[in-house]
Amino acid sequence: MRVVLAQTAPRLGNIKKNLELHLQAIEKARKEKADLIVFPELSLTGYKLRDLVETVTVDPDRSKEIRELKRLSKDIALVFGFVEEREAEKGLFYNSAAFCAKGKILHVHRKVFLPTFGLFEELRFFAPGRNFRTFETPWGKMGLMICRDFLHYNASYLLYAGGAETMIVISAAPGRGLSGNKGFASSRMWELMGEAMGRFSQAFVLYCNRVGLEDGVAFAGGSFIFNPMGQRLAQAAYFQPELLVRELDMNEVRKARKNWPFKRDDKPEVTLEALQRIVRGYVD
Amino acid sequence: MSINSPFAVKILTTFIKEELSKSGFKKGILGLSGGLDSSVCAFLTAKALGPKNVIVLIMPYGRSFGGEVEDAQDVARHLKIKATVIDIAPMVDAYFKRHPTGNRVQLGNKMARERMSILYDHSAREKALILGTSNKTELLIGYGTIHGDMACAINPMGDLYKIQVRELAAYLGVPEKIRRKLPTAGLWAGQTDEVEIGLTYAEIDQVLYYLVDERESKDEVITRGFRKAHVEKILSLIKNSEFKRQMPPIAKISSRTVGHDFLYPYNWDK
Numbered sequence: 001m002r003v004v005l006a007q008t009a010p011r012l013g014n015i016k017k018n019l020e021l022h023l024q025a026i027e028k029a030r031k032e033k034a035d036l037i038v039f040p041e042l043s044l045t046g047y048k049l050r051d052l053v054e055t056v057t058v059d060p061d062r063s064k065e066i067r068e069l070k071r072l073s074k075d076i077a078l079v080f081g082f083v084e085e086r087e088a089e090k091g092l093f094y095n096s097a098a099f100c101a102k103g104k105i106l107h108v109h110r111k112v113f114l115p116t117f118g119l120f121e122e123l124r125f126f127a128p129g130r131n132f133r134t135f136e137t138p139w140g141k142m143g144l145m146i147c148r149d150f151l152h153y154n155a156s157y158l159l160y161a162g163g164a165e166t167m168i169v170i171s172a173a174p175g176r177g178l179s180g181n182k183g184f185a186s187s188r189m190w191e192l193m194g195e196a197m198g199r200f201s202q203a204f205v206l207y208c209n210r211v212g213l214e215d216g217v218a219f220a221g222g223s224f225i226f227n228p229m230g231q232r233l234a235q236a237a238y239f240q241p242e243l244l245v246r247e248l249d250m251n252e253v254r255k256a257r258k259n260w261p262f263k264r265d266d267k268p269e270v271t272l273e274a275l276q277r278i279v280r281g282y283v284d
Numbered sequence: 285m286s287i288n289s290p291f292a293v294k295i296l297t298t299f300i301k302e303e304l305s306k307s308g309f310k311k312g313i314l315g316l317s318g319g320l321d322s323s324v325c326a327f328l329t330a331k332a333l334g335p336k337n338v339i340v341l342i343m344p345y346g347r348s349f350g351g352e353v354e355d356a357q358d359v360a361r362h363l364k365i366k367a368t369v370i371d372i373a374p375m376v377d378a379y380f381k382r383h384p385t386g387n388r389v390q391l392g393n394k395m396a397r398e399r400m401s402i403l404y405d406h407s408a409r410e411k412a413l414i415l416g417t418s419n420k421t422e423l424l425i426g427y428g429t430i431h432g433d434m435a436c437a438i439n440p441m442g443d444l445y446k447i448q449v450r451e452l453a454a455y456l457g458v459p460e461k462i463r464r465k466l467p468t469a470g471l472w473a474g475q476t477d478e479v480e481i482g483l484t485y486a487e488i489d490q491v492l493y494y495l496v497d498e499r500e501s502k503d504e505v506i507t508r509g510f511r512k513a514h515v516e517k518i519l520s521l522i523k524n525s526e527f528k529r530q531m532p533p534i535a536k537i538s539s540r541t542v543g544h545d546f547l548y549p550y551n552w553d554k
Contacts, residue, residue: 013553050547176297178287213302215550216438218295239295 009212012046012147040210046235074101109134109144132163175220183238228256289455297332306554311412318355346373396432426525484551
């Protein structure tokens, strides 16, 4: 499978302009003969929306922008981020990611862990998702996460337990902390997780982070791909736009899982029962 | 507290370039005093926009402290940027002739606001966006004049402590003469920041770093070996200058109020 991570800088609060950015990147990805192109979190809207959230919502079943993206997915699969509001759930806004292929939406993931502390205020404006599900694609089972979801390792575990061979993370992670080292201090945190989740879930990890600035906050970029052995296959530059192109050998999942049988030996039922005991034991 | 200077410069120059283009400006303007902070800001702006798109105003009060104007002009010449010298003495003197004061802080504040007023006028004349030069240390301890030197459209250096500005200055090639100067707000002849505040920047920056960046408590910082009186002084400077870092509070009457629950990004549709 040939993938492109589109490390772009969306325009804040302007779906029309962002759709154009998507079309341009898709065109380039097509020329690269890519099977899949991944965009960052909230790629159709920009990140720091605040009260603009309600003005940029789309209903995946009705929106003309998503119809256009679905149409384009006939010969290249797409992952993009948007603000979701469904007809059946009016007034509830989700920070969502869609996977489209063969002209259809194969899966929509709603961000579960909405960071609300320090410079983040997502719970103030978004409703949280409630699930991590895998879905079938022409390249095996995959799962989606959005930014902070990936820093909760139970999210990756659920996708792993659900059979994911590829985990796709779309992100709008600001860069925080400069030291004498390369890039932002916070980028190391994501890379560490990418390596660990790739290696111990024995799955591909595709992490697409955005770049650009919003209200003085710099998004770090540094998108990466880890293989099922936890090897870094590719990494984009920090803080500058890039289309990262890489060929993935999907046989590596089998190779990793037969050489180190973590998946064979996993016991989700033990996890489930232990978690139930823990949750039932909560005392307020 | 050491920073990766090349990467910091890349972030700050990108910030300057992007903010200007988002606001529809090609040119940037700033006040250049001949001191470290405004010189670093001039270097960053020239790097971001190209020398042709940078205008600096050198605004001495008469000729009272000497040397600064020449140093500022040297920076402008070095960067090949346009510099205009405007003496603020006639305006400031005209005012104090009618409303005399013996309070030198009041005099200094008036001068800072006179410079601000001239900068905003030239911003409109030149269609140039104003760059602020306040650093993180000054912002946190409130060592600046509200609506004076703190007034600007964008502030590229507001998250850099004084000692980090110095580190960046060396990387950018700011002349050594300027880097070696004792920091001064130029409020009166012979004034230096460190004497006026009563603490060194080296100490203030360390204490601020632990209190602010590392979110440590007062006691934790004192345990690190800083003097209790100094830590307490810095904490009180932070607390008593919060008003300088925020928009003025608005009395809430309606169901949706500017600043309370009317919340839009600064870079709206940008």
